[in-house]
Amino acid sequence: MNKYAFARSLQLLGLIVAPLGIAAELNDQIGLGTSLMIGGIGVLIFFVGHSLQPKRP
Secondary structure (H helix, E strand, C coil): CCHHHHHHHHHHHHHHHHHHHHHHHHCCCCCHHHHHHHHHHHHHHHHHHHHHCCCCC
């Protein structure tokens, strides 16, 4: 897997993780603080992928 594909995979993972935290909180499975932490982790994963992505494929 090249660097571009890895970075894009991290971005996609970050976009999937963040809403999962919100959905779990809406279903009363976790608390608000945990939901925000999961959302923050999703944003962090996305940011790492964005930082690793080369300027052009």
